[in-house]
Amino acid sequence: MTPELTTNLPQFAYSAQQVKDNEAIVASQQNVVMYALMQQAAASVFQLLMLKYGNCDKVQVIAGGGNNGGDGYWVANYALQHELDVSVFSVKDVNQLAGDAKRAYFDYINQGGEVVDSLDTSADVYIDALLGIGFCGELSSEYLDVINHINQQNKPIIAVDLPSGLNATTGEVAKACINANYTVSFIALKQGLLSGNAKQHVGNLYFAGLGLADAFIEHVEPLSQLVNYDALKASLPVRHINSYKQQLGHVLLIGGDKPMPGAIRIAAESCLRAGAGLVSVATHPENRAIVVQGRYELMVHAVEHATELEPLIEKADVCVIGPGLGLSNWSKTVWQAIEKVNKPIIIDADGLNLLAQKPINLAHMIITPHCGEASRLLGIPSSEIELNRFDSVSKLAKQYNAIALLKGAGSLVANSHHTVINTSGSVSMASAGMGDCLSGIIAGLIAQGMPNFEAVQLAVNIHGRAAEIAEQQGKRGMLVSDLYPLIRKLVD
Numbered sequence: 093m094t095p096e097l098t099t100n101l102p103q104f105a106y107s108a109q110q111v112k113d114n115e116a117i118v119a120s121q122q123n124v125v126m127y128a129l130m131q132q133a134a135a136s137v138f139q140l141l142m143l144k145y146g147n148c149d150k151v152q153v154i155a156g157g158g159n160n161g162g163d164g165y166w167v168a169n170y171a172l173q174h175e176l177d178v179s180v181f182s183v184k185d186v187n188q189l190a191g192d193a194k195r196a197y198f199d200y201i202n203q204g205g206e207v208v209d210s211l212d213t214s215a216d217v218y219i220d221a222l223l224g225i226g227f228c229g230e231l232s233s234e235y236l237d238v239i240n241h242i243n244q245q246n247k248p249i250i251a252v253d254l255p256s257g258l259n260a261t262t263g264e265v266a267k268a269c270i271n272a273n274y275t276v277s278f279i280a281l282k283q284g285l286l287s288g289n290a291k292q293h294v295g296n297l298y299f300a301g302l303g304l305a306d307a308f309i310e311h312v313e314p315l316s317q318l319v320n321y322d323a324l325k326a327s328l329p330v331r332h333i334n335s336y337k338q339q340l341g342h343v344l345l346i347g348g349d350k351p352m353p354g355a356i357r358i359a360a361e362s363c364l365r366a367g368a369g370l371v372s373v374a375t376h377p378e379n380r381a382i383v384v385q386g387r388y389e390l391m392v393h394a395v396e397h398a399t400e401l402e403p404l405i406e407k408a409d410v411c412v413i414g415p416g417l418g419l420s421n422w423s424k425t426v427w428q429a430i431e432k433v434n435k436p437i438i439i440d441a442d443g444l445n446l447l448a449q450k451p452i453n454l455a456h457m458i459i460t461p462h463c464g465e466a467s468r469l470l471g472i473p474s475s476e477i478e479l480n481r482f483d484s485v486s487k488l489a490k491q492y493n494a495i496a497l498l499k500g501a502g503s504l505v506a507n508s509h510h511t512v513i514n515t516s517g518s519v520s521m522a523s524a525g526m527g528d529c530l531s532g533i534i535a536g537l538i539a540q541g542m543p544n545f546e547a548v549q550l551a552v553n554i555h556g557r558a559a560e561i562a563e564q565q566g567k568r569g570m571l572v573s574d575l576y577p578l579i580r581k582l583v584d
Protein backbone atom coordinates (compact mmCIF):
# COMPACT_ATOMS: atom_id res chain seq x y z
CA MET A 93 0.00 0.00 0.00
CA THR A 94 1.37 3.45 -0.87
CA PRO A 95 1.11 5.78 2.12
CA GLU A 96 -0.41 9.20 1.59
CA LEU A 97 2.28 11.87 1.33
CA THR A 98 1.33 15.51 1.21
CA THR A 99 2.53 19.07 1.65
CA ASN A 100 -0.95 19.96 2.95
CA LEU A 101 -0.16 20.00 6.63
CA PRO A 102 -2.72 19.11 9.30
CA GLN A 103 -4.23 22.02 11.19
CA PHE A 104 -2.83 21.08 14.59
CA ALA A 105 0.62 20.59 16.08
CA TYR A 106 1.97 18.62 19.05
CA SER A 107 4.98 18.05 21.27
CA ALA A 108 7.28 15.03 20.87
CA GLN A 109 6.04 13.76 24.24
CA GLN A 110 2.42 13.87 23.11
CA VAL A 111 3.30 11.82 20.04
CA LYS A 112 5.35 9.33 22.10
CA ASP A 113 2.60 8.96 24.70
CA ASN A 114 -0.23 8.52 22.25
CA GLU A 115 0.93 6.98 18.97
CA ALA A 116 0.81 3.40 20.25
CA ILE A 117 -2.61 3.98 21.86
CA VAL A 118 -4.07 5.47 18.69
CA ALA A 119 -2.46 2.74 16.57
CA SER A 120 -3.96 -0.01 18.71
CA GLN A 121 -7.40 1.66 18.60
CA GLN A 122 -7.10 1.49 14.82
CA ASN A 123 -5.77 -2.10 14.94
CA VAL A 124 -2.43 -1.08 13.51
CA VAL A 125 0.77 -2.83 14.64
CA MET A 126 3.73 -0.52 15.42
CA TYR A 127 6.11 -2.45 13.20
CA ALA A 128 3.74 -2.03 10.26
CA LEU A 129 3.73 1.68 11.04
CA MET A 130 7.52 1.76 10.82
CA GLN A 131 7.34 0.10 7.40
CA GLN A 132 4.74 2.59 6.23
CA ALA A 133 6.76 5.52 7.52
CA ALA A 134 9.76 4.25 5.58
CA ALA A 135 7.62 3.64 2.50
CA SER A 136 6.56 7.30 2.52
CA VAL A 137 10.20 8.42 2.70
CA PHE A 138 11.12 6.05 -0.11
CA GLN A 139 8.23 7.41 -2.15
CA LEU A 140 9.60 10.94 -1.74
CA LEU A 141 13.11 9.76 -2.60
CA MET A 142 11.82 8.36 -5.89
CA LEU A 143 9.72 11.44 -6.55
CA LYS A 144 12.55 13.91 -6.06
CA TYR A 145 15.72 11.95 -6.81
CA GLY A 146 14.42 9.07 -8.91
CA ASN A 147 17.51 9.14 -11.13
CA CYS A 148 20.09 8.94 -8.35
CA ASP A 149 22.73 6.21 -8.57
CA LYS A 150 23.69 5.82 -4.95
CA VAL A 151 21.81 6.30 -1.70
CA GLN A 152 23.11 6.11 1.84
CA VAL A 153 20.93 5.89 4.92
CA ILE A 154 22.52 7.13 8.14
CA ALA A 155 20.89 5.24 10.99
CA GLY A 156 20.90 6.00 14.70
CA GLY A 157 20.16 3.58 17.53
CA GLY A 158 16.41 4.13 18.02
CA ASN A 159 13.27 3.63 15.96
CA ASN A 160 14.17 6.58 13.73
CA GLY A 161 17.10 4.38 12.70
CA GLY A 162 14.61 1.52 12.32
CA ASP A 163 12.68 3.60 9.79
CA GLY A 164 16.01 4.12 8.04
CA TYR A 165 16.66 0.37 7.72
CA TRP A 166 13.29 0.01 6.05
CA VAL A 167 13.98 2.88 3.62
CA ALA A 168 17.16 1.00 2.70
CA ASN A 169 15.19 -2.24 2.44
CA TYR A 170 12.77 -0.68 -0.08
CA ALA A 171 15.71 0.77 -1.99
CA LEU A 172 17.22 -2.73 -2.20
CA GLN A 173 13.93 -4.16 -3.39
CA HIS A 174 14.00 -1.53 -6.16
CA GLU A 175 17.57 -2.53 -7.01
CA LEU A 176 19.15 0.77 -6.04
CA ASP A 177 22.77 1.00 -4.94
CA VAL A 178 22.18 1.52 -1.22
CA SER A 179 24.04 1.12 2.06
CA VAL A 180 23.34 1.98 5.68
CA PHE A 181 25.93 3.80 7.76
CA SER A 182 25.03 2.70 11.27
CA VAL A 183 26.28 5.04 13.96
CA LYS A 184 25.49 2.49 16.67
CA ASP A 185 26.73 -1.07 16.98
CA VAL A 186 23.98 -3.59 16.16
CA ASN A 187 24.25 -4.94 19.72
CA GLN A 188 22.92 -1.60 20.93
CA LEU A 189 19.73 -1.89 18.86
CA ALA A 190 16.53 -3.12 20.44
CA GLY A 191 12.86 -3.76 19.65
CA ASP A 192 11.50 -2.73 16.26
CA ALA A 193 14.79 -1.09 15.25
CA LYS A 194 16.65 -4.37 15.77
CA ARG A 195 13.99 -6.27 13.85
CA ALA A 196 14.23 -3.75 10.99
CA TYR A 197 18.02 -4.20 10.96
CA PHE A 198 17.71 -8.00 10.62
CA ASP A 199 14.99 -7.73 7.98
CA TYR A 200 17.36 -5.53 5.98
CA ILE A 201 20.35 -7.86 6.48
CA ASN A 202 18.27 -10.90 5.52
CA GLN A 203 17.32 -9.09 2.33
CA GLY A 204 21.06 -8.90 1.55
CA GLY A 205 21.54 -5.33 2.79
CA GLU A 206 24.95 -3.82 3.49
CA VAL A 207 25.81 -1.96 6.71
CA VAL A 208 29.01 0.09 6.89
CA ASP A 209 30.71 2.10 9.62
CA SER A 210 31.54 5.31 7.76
CA LEU A 211 29.92 7.94 5.60
CA ASP A 212 29.98 7.18 1.89
CA THR A 213 31.05 10.51 0.43
CA SER A 214 30.26 9.24 -3.07
CA ALA A 215 26.52 8.85 -2.34
CA ASP A 216 24.15 11.08 -4.34
CA VAL A 217 21.47 11.36 -1.66
CA TYR A 218 21.48 10.84 2.10
CA ILE A 219 18.58 9.68 4.23
CA ASP A 220 18.88 11.12 7.73
CA ALA A 221 17.55 8.48 10.14
CA LEU A 222 19.80 9.38 13.07
CA LEU A 223 17.44 10.97 15.57
CA GLY A 224 13.69 11.49 15.67
CA ILE A 225 11.33 12.41 18.47
CA GLY A 226 13.47 10.47 20.95
CA PHE A 227 16.21 13.12 20.77
CA CYS A 228 16.53 15.20 23.90
CA GLY A 229 19.17 17.14 25.82
CA GLU A 230 22.63 18.04 24.48
CA LEU A 231 23.71 16.35 21.28
CA SER A 232 26.48 13.80 21.99
CA SER A 233 29.83 14.50 20.31
CA GLU A 234 29.57 11.30 18.25
CA TYR A 235 26.34 12.50 16.61
CA LEU A 236 27.63 16.07 16.34
CA ASP A 237 30.59 14.97 14.21
CA VAL A 238 28.46 12.78 11.97
CA ILE A 239 25.90 15.54 11.39
CA ASN A 240 28.60 18.06 10.52
CA HIS A 241 30.23 15.58 8.16
CA ILE A 242 26.94 14.90 6.35
CA ASN A 243 26.16 18.61 5.99
CA GLN A 244 29.66 19.28 4.63
CA GLN A 245 28.99 17.00 1.64
CA ASN A 246 26.45 19.48 0.23
CA LYS A 247 24.36 16.63 -1.15
CA PRO A 248 20.58 16.32 -1.05
CA ILE A 249 19.27 15.05 2.27
CA ILE A 250 15.83 13.68 3.14
CA ALA A 251 15.17 13.72 6.88
CA VAL A 252 13.08 10.99 8.47
CA ASP A 253 10.44 12.53 10.77
CA LEU A 254 12.68 15.53 11.56
CA PRO A 255 16.18 16.77 10.81
CA SER A 256 18.49 15.21 13.40
CA GLY A 257 19.61 17.78 15.95
CA LEU A 258 16.24 19.55 16.06
CA ASN A 259 14.10 19.39 19.17
CA ALA A 260 10.65 18.46 17.89
CA THR A 261 8.82 20.26 20.68
CA THR A 262 10.69 23.50 21.26
CA GLY A 263 12.30 24.04 17.87
CA GLU A 264 15.70 24.36 19.54
CA VAL A 265 18.50 23.66 17.11
CA ALA A 266 21.44 21.75 18.63
CA LYS A 267 25.11 22.69 18.02
CA ALA A 268 24.80 20.70 14.82
CA CYS A 269 21.62 19.94 12.93
CA ILE A 270 20.99 18.27 9.58
CA ASN A 271 20.31 20.72 6.74
CA ALA A 272 17.58 18.75 5.03
CA ASN A 273 16.17 19.49 1.59
CA TYR A 274 13.05 17.56 2.54
CA THR A 275 11.58 16.29 5.78
CA VAL A 276 8.79 13.71 5.99
CA SER A 277 7.01 13.90 9.33
CA PHE A 278 4.72 11.10 10.50
CA ILE A 279 1.34 10.61 12.21
CA ALA A 280 1.11 14.02 13.94
CA LEU A 281 2.85 17.26 13.16
CA LYS A 282 5.46 18.27 15.72
CA GLN A 283 5.36 21.99 16.41
CA GLY A 284 9.16 22.37 16.67
CA LEU A 285 9.44 21.94 12.91
CA LEU A 286 7.38 24.98 12.12
CA SER A 287 8.96 28.14 13.54
CA GLY A 288 12.20 30.06 13.88
CA ASN A 289 15.62 28.54 13.17
CA ALA A 290 14.06 25.12 12.56
CA LYS A 291 12.70 26.39 9.23
CA GLN A 292 16.27 26.66 7.95
CA HIS A 293 16.91 22.95 8.64
CA VAL A 294 13.60 21.29 7.77
CA GLY A 295 13.59 22.22 4.07
CA ASN A 296 10.33 21.36 2.31
CA LEU A 297 8.05 19.71 4.81
CA TYR A 298 5.94 16.69 3.83
CA PHE A 299 3.46 14.92 6.04
CA ALA A 300 2.49 11.25 6.06
CA GLY A 301 -0.38 10.50 8.43
CA LEU A 302 0.07 6.73 8.05
CA GLY A 303 -3.68 6.35 8.37
CA LEU A 304 -3.64 7.63 11.96
CA ALA A 305 -3.58 11.42 11.58
CA ASP A 306 -7.32 12.03 12.02
CA ALA A 307 -7.64 9.62 14.94
CA PHE A 308 -4.64 11.25 16.59
CA ILE A 309 -6.17 14.73 16.32
CA GLU A 310 -9.42 13.40 17.75
CA HIS A 311 -7.68 11.70 20.66
CA VAL A 312 -5.08 14.32 21.65
CA GLU A 313 -5.51 18.00 22.54
CA PRO A 314 -3.07 19.98 20.34
CA LEU A 315 -0.51 22.46 21.69
CA SER A 316 -0.79 24.86 18.78
CA GLN A 317 -2.80 25.46 15.67
CA LEU A 318 -1.61 26.17 12.14
CA VAL A 319 -3.22 28.83 10.02
CA ASN A 320 -2.57 29.88 6.49
CA TYR A 321 -3.80 32.59 4.21
CA ASP A 322 -6.38 30.43 2.46
CA ALA A 323 -8.00 29.39 5.74
CA LEU A 324 -8.18 32.97 7.01
CA LYS A 325 -9.14 35.03 4.00
CA ALA A 326 -12.80 34.08 4.35
CA SER A 327 -12.93 36.05 7.61
CA LEU A 328 -11.97 39.29 5.86
CA PRO A 329 -14.75 41.85 6.19
CA VAL A 330 -16.65 42.26 2.94
CA ARG A 331 -16.27 45.68 1.33
CA HIS A 332 -19.67 46.70 0.12
CA ILE A 333 -19.84 48.69 -3.07
CA ASN A 334 -21.88 51.38 -1.32
CA SER A 335 -19.68 51.59 1.78
CA TYR A 336 -18.09 54.88 2.77
CA LYS A 337 -14.90 55.70 4.60
CA GLN A 338 -16.44 56.32 8.02
CA GLN A 339 -17.69 52.73 8.02
CA LEU A 340 -14.26 51.28 7.42
CA GLY A 341 -12.60 52.50 10.57
CA HIS A 342 -10.28 55.31 11.58
CA VAL A 343 -6.69 54.45 12.53
CA LEU A 344 -4.25 56.74 14.34
CA LEU A 345 -0.57 55.89 13.98
CA ILE A 346 1.89 57.54 16.36
CA GLY A 347 5.63 57.63 15.70
CA GLY A 348 8.34 59.08 13.48
CA ASP A 349 10.86 60.91 15.64
CA LYS A 350 13.08 63.44 13.85
CA PRO A 351 15.49 61.04 12.09
CA MET A 352 12.88 58.36 11.29
CA PRO A 353 9.94 59.56 9.18
CA GLY A 354 10.06 56.45 6.93
CA ALA A 355 8.83 53.88 9.43
CA ILE A 356 5.61 55.67 10.34
CA ARG A 357 4.96 56.48 6.70
CA ILE A 358 5.36 52.79 5.77
CA ALA A 359 3.01 51.74 8.57
CA ALA A 360 0.42 54.35 7.61
CA GLU A 361 0.57 53.52 3.92
CA SER A 362 0.18 49.79 4.63
CA CYS A 363 -2.81 50.62 6.77
CA LEU A 364 -4.45 52.43 3.86
CA ARG A 365 -3.58 49.57 1.52
CA ALA A 366 -5.12 47.07 3.95
CA GLY A 367 -8.37 48.95 3.59
CA ALA A 368 -8.81 51.29 6.57
CA GLY A 369 -11.29 54.08 5.83
CA LEU A 370 -9.38 56.96 7.44
CA VAL A 371 -5.73 57.06 8.44
CA SER A 372 -4.27 59.73 10.71
CA VAL A 373 -0.63 60.07 11.67
CA ALA A 374 0.77 61.90 14.68
CA THR A 375 4.45 62.61 14.18
CA HIS A 376 7.34 64.91 15.07
CA PRO A 377 6.69 68.47 13.79
CA GLU A 378 9.76 68.32 11.53
CA ASN A 379 8.41 65.21 9.77
CA ARG A 380 4.91 66.34 8.99
CA ALA A 381 5.61 67.40 5.40
CA ILE A 382 7.72 64.34 4.58
CA VAL A 383 5.14 61.87 5.80
CA VAL A 384 2.28 63.34 3.78
CA GLN A 385 4.31 63.89 0.62
CA GLY A 386 3.03 61.73 -2.23
CA ARG A 387 0.41 60.14 0.02
CA TYR A 388 -2.09 62.91 0.38
CA GLU A 389 -4.81 60.61 1.77
CA LEU A 390 -2.99 60.62 5.10
CA MET A 391 -4.07 63.15 7.72
CA VAL A 392 -0.80 64.12 9.35
CA HIS A 393 -0.60 65.97 12.66
CA ALA A 394 2.51 67.53 14.15
CA VAL A 395 2.56 66.82 17.89
CA GLU A 396 4.88 67.97 20.64
CA HIS A 397 2.97 67.16 23.82
CA ALA A 398 0.92 64.21 25.03
CA THR A 399 -2.08 66.50 25.53
CA GLU A 400 -2.22 67.21 21.78
CA LEU A 401 -2.68 63.49 21.20
CA GLU A 402 -5.71 63.08 23.43
CA PRO A 403 -8.33 64.40 20.96
CA LEU A 404 -6.74 62.43 18.13
CA ILE A 405 -6.88 59.19 20.15
CA GLU A 406 -10.46 59.99 21.07
CA LYS A 407 -11.48 60.13 17.39
CA ALA A 408 -9.69 56.92 16.36
CA ASP A 409 -11.04 53.35 16.47
CA VAL A 410 -7.60 51.73 16.51
CA CYS A 411 -4.13 53.06 17.42
CA VAL A 412 -0.61 52.07 16.48
CA ILE A 413 2.36 53.39 18.41
CA GLY A 414 6.03 52.73 17.83
CA PRO A 415 7.22 52.80 14.21
CA GLY A 416 10.16 55.22 14.17
CA LEU A 417 9.15 56.46 17.62
CA GLY A 418 12.71 56.55 18.95
CA LEU A 419 13.69 56.83 22.58
CA SER A 420 14.24 60.61 22.83
CA ASN A 421 12.48 63.06 25.15
CA TRP A 422 9.94 63.65 22.36
CA SER A 423 9.28 59.89 22.16
CA LYS A 424 8.78 59.57 25.91
CA THR A 425 6.42 62.55 26.00
CA VAL A 426 4.30 61.11 23.23
CA TRP A 427 4.36 57.66 24.84
CA GLN A 428 2.68 58.99 27.99
CA ALA A 429 -0.47 59.69 25.97
CA ILE A 430 -1.34 56.02 25.61
CA GLU A 431 -1.47 55.18 29.30
CA LYS A 432 -5.26 55.23 29.38
CA VAL A 433 -6.13 54.11 25.84
CA ASN A 434 -9.22 51.95 25.97
CA LYS A 435 -9.36 50.73 22.37
CA PRO A 436 -7.27 48.29 20.30
CA ILE A 437 -3.67 49.47 20.27
CA ILE A 438 -0.76 47.89 18.43
CA ILE A 439 2.59 48.52 20.08
CA ASP A 440 5.57 48.01 17.82
CA ALA A 441 9.28 48.86 17.50
CA ASP A 442 10.46 51.50 20.00
CA GLY A 443 7.03 51.40 21.62
CA LEU A 444 8.02 47.90 22.74
CA ASN A 445 11.30 49.17 24.16
CA LEU A 446 9.46 51.81 26.17
CA LEU A 447 6.96 49.19 27.29
CA ALA A 448 9.84 46.96 28.46
CA GLN A 449 11.20 49.85 30.55
CA LYS A 450 7.86 50.51 32.23
CA PRO A 451 5.07 47.97 31.68
CA ILE A 452 1.52 49.29 31.34
CA ASN A 453 -1.71 47.38 31.32
CA LEU A 454 -4.13 48.37 28.56
CA ALA A 455 -7.42 46.70 27.81
CA HIS A 456 -6.85 45.72 24.17
CA MET A 457 -3.11 45.62 23.64
CA ILE A 458 -1.35 43.90 20.74
CA ILE A 459 2.44 43.60 20.88
CA THR A 460 4.48 42.68 17.82
CA PRO A 461 8.11 42.03 18.84
CA HIS A 462 10.87 40.39 16.87
CA CYS A 463 13.23 38.21 18.85
CA GLY A 464 15.38 41.13 20.13
CA GLU A 465 12.39 43.14 21.32
CA ALA A 466 10.90 40.03 22.91
CA SER A 467 14.14 39.51 24.83
CA ARG A 468 13.87 43.01 26.31
CA LEU A 469 10.18 42.51 27.13
CA LEU A 470 10.86 39.24 28.94
CA GLY A 471 14.23 40.29 30.39
CA ILE A 472 16.08 37.28 28.98
CA PRO A 473 18.78 36.95 26.27
CA SER A 474 17.48 36.71 22.70
CA SER A 475 19.23 33.34 22.30
CA GLU A 476 16.86 32.04 24.97
CA ILE A 477 13.81 33.27 23.05
CA GLU A 478 14.88 31.14 20.09
CA LEU A 479 15.35 28.06 22.30
CA ASN A 480 11.60 27.89 22.64
CA ARG A 481 9.61 30.41 20.61
CA PHE A 482 6.35 28.72 21.61
CA ASP A 483 6.94 29.25 25.31
CA SER A 484 8.25 32.75 24.65
CA VAL A 485 5.19 33.93 22.76
CA SER A 486 2.79 32.53 25.32
CA LYS A 487 4.79 34.13 28.17
CA LEU A 488 4.63 37.47 26.35
CA ALA A 489 0.86 37.18 25.99
CA LYS A 490 0.37 36.28 29.65
CA GLN A 491 2.87 38.70 31.18
CA TYR A 492 1.57 41.70 29.21
CA ASN A 493 -2.08 40.62 29.13
CA ALA A 494 -1.92 41.12 25.38
CA ILE A 495 -2.14 39.44 22.04
CA ALA A 496 1.49 38.75 21.20
CA LEU A 497 2.96 38.30 17.73
CA LEU A 498 6.50 36.93 17.75
CA LYS A 499 7.88 37.80 14.33
CA GLY A 500 10.41 35.78 12.36
CA ALA A 501 10.25 32.67 10.19
CA GLY A 502 7.02 30.85 11.08
CA SER A 503 5.61 33.78 13.07
CA LEU A 504 3.67 32.86 16.20
CA VAL A 505 0.58 34.62 17.53
CA ALA A 506 -0.68 33.96 21.05
CA ASN A 507 -3.32 35.14 23.46
CA SER A 508 -3.66 33.77 26.97
CA HIS A 509 -5.27 30.55 25.69
CA HIS A 510 -3.95 29.71 22.23
CA THR A 511 -0.81 29.73 20.13
CA VAL A 512 -1.17 29.93 16.38
CA ILE A 513 1.57 29.22 13.85
CA ASN A 514 1.59 31.16 10.62
CA THR A 515 2.38 28.94 7.66
CA SER A 516 1.96 31.33 4.73
CA GLY A 517 4.97 32.93 3.15
CA SER A 518 8.19 31.03 2.79
CA VAL A 519 10.55 33.88 1.98
CA SER A 520 12.81 35.84 4.29
CA MET A 521 11.20 38.96 5.74
CA ALA A 522 14.52 40.37 6.83
CA SER A 523 14.33 43.68 4.97
CA ALA A 524 14.13 47.10 6.55
CA GLY A 525 10.57 48.32 6.90
CA MET A 526 8.84 44.93 6.71
CA GLY A 527 7.89 45.06 10.38
CA ASP A 528 6.43 48.57 10.08
CA CYS A 529 4.32 47.32 7.22
CA LEU A 530 2.86 44.60 9.43
CA SER A 531 1.66 46.87 12.25
CA GLY A 532 -0.16 49.00 9.66
CA ILE A 533 -1.91 45.99 8.13
CA ILE A 534 -3.06 44.72 11.54
CA ALA A 535 -4.55 48.12 12.38
CA GLY A 536 -6.19 48.35 8.95
CA LEU A 537 -7.94 44.99 9.37
CA ILE A 538 -9.14 45.73 12.90
CA ALA A 539 -10.45 49.10 11.74
CA GLN A 540 -12.63 47.29 9.20
CA GLY A 541 -14.19 45.15 11.90
CA MET A 542 -12.08 42.00 12.22
CA PRO A 543 -11.67 40.64 15.77
CA ASN A 544 -8.18 41.48 17.10
CA PHE A 545 -6.78 37.94 17.35
CA GLU A 546 -7.91 36.95 13.86
CA ALA A 547 -6.73 40.29 12.44
CA VAL A 548 -3.19 39.70 13.69
CA GLN A 549 -3.17 36.20 12.19
CA LEU A 550 -4.51 37.37 8.85
CA ALA A 551 -2.14 40.35 8.71
CA VAL A 552 0.88 38.09 9.15
CA ASN A 553 -0.44 35.85 6.42
CA ILE A 554 -1.21 38.67 3.99
CA HIS A 555 2.24 40.07 4.63
CA GLY A 556 3.90 36.68 4.07
CA ARG A 557 1.84 35.98 0.98
CA ALA A 558 2.62 39.39 -0.52
CA ALA A 559 6.33 38.88 0.06
CA GLU A 560 6.08 35.45 -1.55
CA ILE A 561 4.35 36.84 -4.64
CA ALA A 562 7.02 39.55 -4.85
CA GLU A 563 9.68 36.85 -4.75
CA GLN A 564 7.92 34.83 -7.45
CA GLN A 565 7.91 37.93 -9.62
CA GLY A 566 11.66 38.23 -9.18
CA LYS A 567 11.39 41.36 -7.08
CA ARG A 568 13.62 40.33 -4.20
CA GLY A 569 15.13 43.39 -2.53
CA MET A 570 12.22 45.46 -3.80
CA LEU A 571 11.33 48.59 -1.91
CA VAL A 572 8.84 47.86 0.81
CA SER A 573 6.52 50.32 -0.89
CA ASP A 574 6.34 47.97 -3.89
CA LEU A 575 4.67 45.43 -1.63
CA TYR A 576 1.64 47.63 -1.11
CA PRO A 577 -0.06 46.97 -4.44
CA LEU A 578 0.26 43.26 -3.71
CA ILE A 579 -1.24 43.69 -0.27
CA ARG A 580 -4.14 45.65 -1.71
CA LYS A 581 -4.66 42.99 -4.36
CA LEU A 582 -4.82 40.28 -1.69
CA VAL A 583 -7.19 42.20 0.53
CA ASP A 584 -9.63 42.98 -2.29
Ligand SMILES: NC(=O)C1=CN([C@@H]2O[C@H](COP(=O)(O)OP(=O)(O)OC[C@H]3O[C@@H](n4cnc5c(N)ncnc54)[C@H](O)[C@@H]3O)[C@@H](O)[C@H]2O)[C@@H](O)CC1
Pocket residue numbers: 126127129130131133156157158159160161163192222223224225226227228229230231232235252253254278
Ligand atom coordinates in the same frame (compact mmCIF):
# COMPACT_ATOMS: atom_id res chain seq x y z
N1 LIG B 1 7.40 1.91 16.16
C1 LIG B 1 7.26 3.19 16.46
O1 LIG B 1 7.14 3.57 17.63
C2 LIG B 1 7.37 4.16 15.37
C3 LIG B 1 8.38 5.06 15.44
N2 LIG B 1 8.62 5.90 14.44
C4 LIG B 1 9.95 6.50 14.37
O2 LIG B 1 10.62 6.39 15.59
C5 LIG B 1 11.07 7.62 16.04
C6 LIG B 1 11.09 7.63 17.51
O3 LIG B 1 11.87 6.55 17.91
P1 LIG B 1 12.56 6.45 19.34
O4 LIG B 1 11.58 6.80 20.38
O5 LIG B 1 13.22 5.14 19.42
O6 LIG B 1 13.61 7.61 19.34
P2 LIG B 1 14.68 8.11 18.27
O7 LIG B 1 15.08 7.03 17.35
O8 LIG B 1 14.19 9.35 17.74
O9 LIG B 1 15.87 8.46 19.25
C7 LIG B 1 16.36 7.54 20.18
C8 LIG B 1 17.84 7.40 20.01
O10 LIG B 1 18.43 8.68 20.13
C9 LIG B 1 19.44 8.64 21.08
N3 LIG B 1 19.54 9.96 21.70
C10 LIG B 1 18.60 10.63 22.40
N4 LIG B 1 19.06 11.85 22.80
C11 LIG B 1 20.32 11.94 22.33
C12 LIG B 1 21.33 12.93 22.42
N5 LIG B 1 21.13 14.07 23.09
N6 LIG B 1 22.51 12.74 21.81
C13 LIG B 1 22.74 11.57 21.16
N7 LIG B 1 21.82 10.58 21.04
C14 LIG B 1 20.63 10.76 21.63
C15 LIG B 1 19.07 7.53 22.04
O11 LIG B 1 20.20 7.03 22.67
C16 LIG B 1 18.45 6.53 21.07
O12 LIG B 1 19.45 5.75 20.44
C17 LIG B 1 10.17 8.62 15.40
O13 LIG B 1 10.78 9.89 15.27
C18 LIG B 1 9.90 7.97 14.07
O14 LIG B 1 10.94 8.25 13.16
C19 LIG B 1 7.90 5.70 13.18
O15 LIG B 1 8.53 4.65 12.55
C20 LIG B 1 6.49 5.32 13.40
C21 LIG B 1 6.42 4.10 14.25
Ligand SMILES: [K+]
Pocket residue numbers: 160220221222223224251252253254255256
Ligand atom coordinates in the same frame (compact mmCIF):
# COMPACT_ATOMS: atom_id res chain seq x y z
K1 LIG C 1 15.98 12.16 11.49
